[in-house]
Amino acid sequence: MPLRSNLPPTPAEIAAQAAETADLAASFVEEARALLEEANAALLTLERNPGDAEAVNALFRCVHSIKGAAGLFDLPALIHLVHAAEDLLGAMREGRLRIDGELADALLAGLDRVATWIERFRSEGDLPAGSIEEARKFAALYRARLDGLDGATQVAEATARADAPPAWAQGAASAIAAAAPDAASVVLADYAPDEGCFFAGEDPLRLVLATPGLCWLEIVPAQDWPDAQAFDPFACNLRFRMAARAPRDAIEHHFRYVPDNVMLIEADVESLAADAPKDGDGDGGAPVGLPTLAIELLETQARALDLPGRHGQVGDIETTVRNLCRALDLPCPLVDGPADADSLATAIAHLLRSGARKDPAEEAAVAGAAPMIAPMGDGAPDRAEATGERTLRVEQGKVDTLMNLVGELTVAKNALPFLARDAEVRFGSRELSREIKDKYAVIDRIARQLQNAVMDIRMMPVSDLFKRFPRLVRDIARKQDKKVRLVIEGETTEADKNIIEALAEPLTHVLRNSLDHGIEPAQARITAGKAEIATLRLCAFQDGDSVVIEVIDDGRGIDPDKVRAKAVERGLLDAERAAQLSDAQAMQLVFLPGFSTAEAISDLSGRGVGMDAVRTVVERFGGQVTLDSRPGHGTTVQMKLPLSMAVTRVLTVEMAGQLYGVPMDLVVETVRIEPQAIRRFKASEAVVLRDQVVPIARLRTMLAMEEHRPALESVLILRVANALIGLVIDDFGTGMDIILKPFSGILTNLSGFSGTAVLGDGRVLLVLNLKEIL
Amino acid sequence: MPVTYAGDCAMLEGQCVVEEAAELTEWLLADRARGIDLAACTGLHSALLQTIMALTPPLRAAPVDALLARWLAPVMPPVQPAPSPRPKRAPAAKAATTSPRNRRTRKATAS
Numbered sequence: 066m067p068l069r070s071n072l073p074p075t076p077a078e079i080a081a082q083a084a085e086t087a088d089l090a091a092s093f094v095e096e097a098r099a100l101l102e103e104a105n106a107a108l109l110t111l112e113r114n115p116g117d118a119e120a121v122n123a124l125f126r127c128v129h130s131i132k133g134a135a136g137l138f139d140l141p142a143l144i145h146l147v148h149a150a151e152d153l154l155g156a157m158r159e160g161r162l163r164i165d166g167e168l169a170d171a172l173l174a175g176l177d178r179v180a181t182w183i184e185r186f187r188s189e190g191d192l193p194a195g196s197i198e199e200a201r202k203f204a205a206l207y208r209a210r211l212d213g214l215d216g217a218t219q220v221a222e223a224t225a226r227a228d229a230p231p232a233w234a235q236g237a238a239s240a241i242a243a244a245a246p247d248a249a250s251v252v253l254a255d256y257a258p259d260e261g262c263f264f265a266g267e268d269p270l271r272l273v274l275a276t277p278g279l280c281w282l283e284i285v286p287a288q289d290w291p292d293a294q295a296f297d298p299f300a301c302n303l304r305f306r307m308a309a310r311a312p313r314d315a316i317e318h319h320f321r322y323v324p325d326n327v328m329l330i331e332a333d334v335e336s337l338a339a340d341a342p343k344d345g346d347g348d349g350g351a352p353v354g355l356p357t358l359a360i361e362l363l364e365t366q367a368r369a370l371d372l373p374g375r376h377g378q379v380g381d382i383e384t385t386v387r388n389l390c391r392a393l394d395l396p397c398p399l400v401d402g403p404a405d406a407d408s409l410a411t412a413i414a415h416l417l418r419s420g421a422r423k424d425p426a427e428e429a430a431v432a433g434a435a436p437m438i439a440p441m442g443d444g445a446p447d448r449a450e451a452t453g454e455r456t457l458r459v460e461q462g463k464v465d466t467l468m469n470l471v472g473e474l475t476v477a478k479n480a481l482p483f484l485a486r487d488a489e490v491r492f493g494s495r496e497l498s499r500e501i502k503d504k505y506a507v508i509d510r511i512a513r514q515l516q517n518a519v520m521d522i523r524m525m526p527v528s529d530l531f532k533r534f535p536r537l538v539r540d541i542a543r544k545q546d547k548k549v550r551l552v553i554e555g556e557t558t559e560a561d562k563n564i565i566e567a568l569a570e571p572l573t574h575v576l577r578n579s580l581d582h583g584i585e586p587a588q589a590r591i592t593a594g595k596a597e598i599a600t601l602r603l604c605a606f607q608d609g610d611s612v613v614i615e616v617i618d619d620g621r622g623i624d625p626d627k628v629r630a631k632a633v634e635r636g637l638l639d640a641e642r643a644a645q646l647s648d649a650q651a652m653q654l655v656f657l658p659g660f661s662t663a664e665a666i667s668d669l670s671g672r673g674v675g676m677d678a679v680r681t682v683v684e685r686f687g688g689q690v691t692l693d694s695r696p697g698h699g700t701t702v703q704m705k706l707p708l709s710m711a712v713t714r715v716l717t718v719e720m721a722g723q724l725y726g727v728p729m730d731l732v733v734e735t736v737r738i739e740p741q742a743i744r745r746f747k748a749s750e751a752v753v754l755r756d757q758v759v760p761i762a763r764l765r766t767m768l769a770m771e772e773h774r775p776a777l778e779s780v781l782i783l784r785v786a787n788a789l790i791g792l793v794i795d796d797f798g799t800g801m802d803i804i805l806k807p808f809s810g811i812l813t814n815l816s817g818f819s820g821t822a823v824l825g826d827g828r829v830l831l832v833l834n835l836k837e838i839l
Numbered sequence: 840m841p842v843t844y845a846g847d848c849a850m851l852e853g854q855c856v857v858e859e860a861a862e863l864t865e866w867l868l869a870d871r872a873r874g875i876d877l878a879a880c881t882g883l884h885s886a887l888l889q890t891i892m893a894l895t896p897p898l899r900a901a902p903v904d905a906l907l908a909r910w911l912a913p914v915m916p917p918v919q920p921a922p923s924p925r926p927k928r929a930p931a932a933k934a935a936t937t938s939p940r941n942r943r944t945r946k947a948t949a950s
Contacts, residue, residue, distance in 0.1 A: 263857050263886050268887040284914045290893040298860035298890045
């Protein structure tokens with residue numbers, strides 16, 4: 066019996082599966098995304114080092130896993146494309162084919178297409194119309210490489226055949242026209258089943274006879290019939306050519322399980338006859354065999370079994386496995402009676418293992434397709450490993466809620482010292498006060514650990530961010546014909562998820578700038594006496610409470626004179642001031658809004674937004690970006706960001722009885738000085754501190770409060786934008802960790818403050834945005 | 840039992856499945872004069888179809904089933920009494936034993 070006819074689920078099964086399909090689809094999308102990323106990375110590694118067997122294997126595994134997972138859903142186009150890629154990779158894995166730039170481009174493009182489809186599947190639940198066409202194009206491209214390898218088929222032939230009506234149809238034009246007298250156009254299909262297709266439970270004839278709108282059929286042997294004694298009834302040697310009066314989609318859908326073996330062409334009945342028959346090229350080389358549907362089904366079941374929430378499914382999987390065994394006439398390894406998940410898994414593994422050698426005839430039949438069968442066996446252990454990994458995917462919103470709750474807890478906890486003081490001062494119970502303080506110490510410790518734990522969840526290695534760049538660098542370098550080696554260091558450095566995500570765009574800008582403006586074409590580099598292949602380094606490391614990311618190139622560097630000239634030309638500053646700037650200062654001009662040194666605006670960078678945008682983003686997240694360049698030797702861009710944004714450490718300062726917060730990372734020191742030590746220079750004031758002149762600003766003046774002249778001035782020495790400045794305040798408070806909440810609502814645009822925090826005693830702390838005020 | 844072997848004629852009845860192909864092939868090869876009867880056949884697996892196409896046994900009766908009759912007629916061997924080496928209907932009444940041999944030698948020279 067044909068395998069497929071046994072499989073359609075009963076209505077009860079459909080109902081049971083409906084709820085789980087959504088879950089399954091979500092897992093599939095997640096998994097496919099991860100696999101695609103991995104595949105991308107492996108492909109890039111492979112391109113750099115074509116002999117890297119590990120990378121080929123990894124790539125193959127990923128592609129294979131995507132195919133297996135996609136088998137759960139009705140995604141024929143996706144499977145078709147991935148399958149073709151898999152064939153190609155199989156050849157690579159066996160060392161029959163070596164990767165080159167062109168091939169890598171084709172594979173990357175294919176992966177991109179799959180990624181788009183996955184996203185589409187996530188949002189719409191299906192693939193866009195015409196996807197099978199695209200899949201076929203990719204498949205033809207891959208096949209062409211494979212065929213070119215075998216020296217059998219010409220690339221041009223493969224592509225030409227795709228559009229023109231085939232010779233056989235032209236020869237049979239009158240018959241087709243007679244069979245479809247009133248039809249303007251028919252769909253011509255040439256179906257060449259795999260030799261081993263019977264073992265997959267396929268019955269090509271049944272499929273063909275059920276073709277919608279079938280109006281003409283020709284059944285021919287794929288190759289001449291062998292000697293009667295040598296005839297093998299189980300090696301399919303049939304080829305079906307048919308014309309059908311049905312929409313192309315319907316035909317495509319009808320043959321969706323054998324996309325590799327069917328060639329569809331929509332043809333005009335009249336033009337068919339008009340086109341003179343050319344040389345009879347009917348035989349385009351039998352397509353490389355599909356892995357047997359049964360194996361695919363089993364794998365799919367095994368995968369379904371591995372998915373979380375499988376318990377409701379065990380019954381379905383069991384039914385499928387039993388049906389499959391019956392259809393293939395195999396002894397079912399399952400004992401009678403309901404099976405549990407473990408015994409099912411064992412049974413499936415057993416079937417998969419024995420699947421390839423259940424019949425010597427089949428072995429002969431699939432010998433040509435060995436590269437595809439072998440990996441099936443390889444795939445199983447991989448999956449077993451995957452289940453060993455214990456990770457949990459959690460929605461970010463949940464972690465954020467947890468984070469907020471920890472923040473609230475911290476604030477609530479901070480109320481206890483105030484309570485202790487009240488107990489002592491207002492209620493005169495020193496003992497109670499001590500008790501409260503003891504308990505506070507315990508709660509404080511737990512709250513801190515909790516906070517660290519939650520922050521740890523949010524920590525992500527920068528590799529998550531970096532992994533997209535090899536592709537970016539490769540693509541740009543190829544486009545610009547430059548030779549670049551990207552070196553990534555410190556991938557394991559961790560930082561808060563928000564920071565990592567926020568950095569993606571600026572980092573892209575910086576890398577593009579380096580590639581576009583910094584790195585010279587290979588020829589120019591050789592002339593300059595540098596290595597032909599440029600090195601672009603992307604480093605990350607932790608520096609105290611900050612994470613530092615550096616982009617270092619060994620390109621032509623930034624010419625300070627050019628920058629000065631450009632800045633003047635753009636009217637960003639006048640010539641006199643530009644001339645006064647040191648070289649190092651001049652280079653910082655690239656951060657000014659509206660600055661661009663590129664001679665021509667390219668599609669990569671140089672739109673005058675790059676570095677300005679980078680600085681804006683980095684500073685919004687409380688970081689800073691610096692640039693250092695040596696003309697002729699290269700440029701370093703350094704971005705420094707706080708490790709975590711959740712908790713901000715501030716120093717409280719008192720102003721007219723009101724508390725304000727100053728970000729701790731700006732504070733260099735706190736000093737109390739005699740009022741007369743402050744010297745006036747015209748309108749401005751300054752103090753000499755350890756032989757250094759530090760300009761003074763008065764916060765009271767800036768906040769428009771009335772003057773206040775204490776016996777000793779409290780001065781906060783701050784480092785703002787690489788310059789020291791003294792800020793005169795009323796009094797120092799203490800340092801504390803706060804959860805900074807940005808202003809919202811009508812206060813959103815309030816300048817001078819970066820946000821508020823609630824103190825333990827319920828008071829509100831305004832946190833100053835000193836970069837803005839000073 | 841979809842295939843019954845009676846004398847020198849195999850009767851294919853109902854839905855004939857892939858598993859029958861091996862036995863049918865063997866049976867037909869044992870004596871090339873043996874014929875088949877498809878009259879009661881309602882479904883033919885591709886493996887059986889190609890067996891018939893490859894071995895061209897004398898056809899005692901063509902399928903009655905409309906679908907099979909319509910689409911398979913061109914590839915079926917001619918209905919008996921005498922099979923012909925050519926797929927086209929040939930009126931000649933030749934000895935059944937000669938035709939496979941003829942065919943075989945022709946194939947051998949062709950390939």
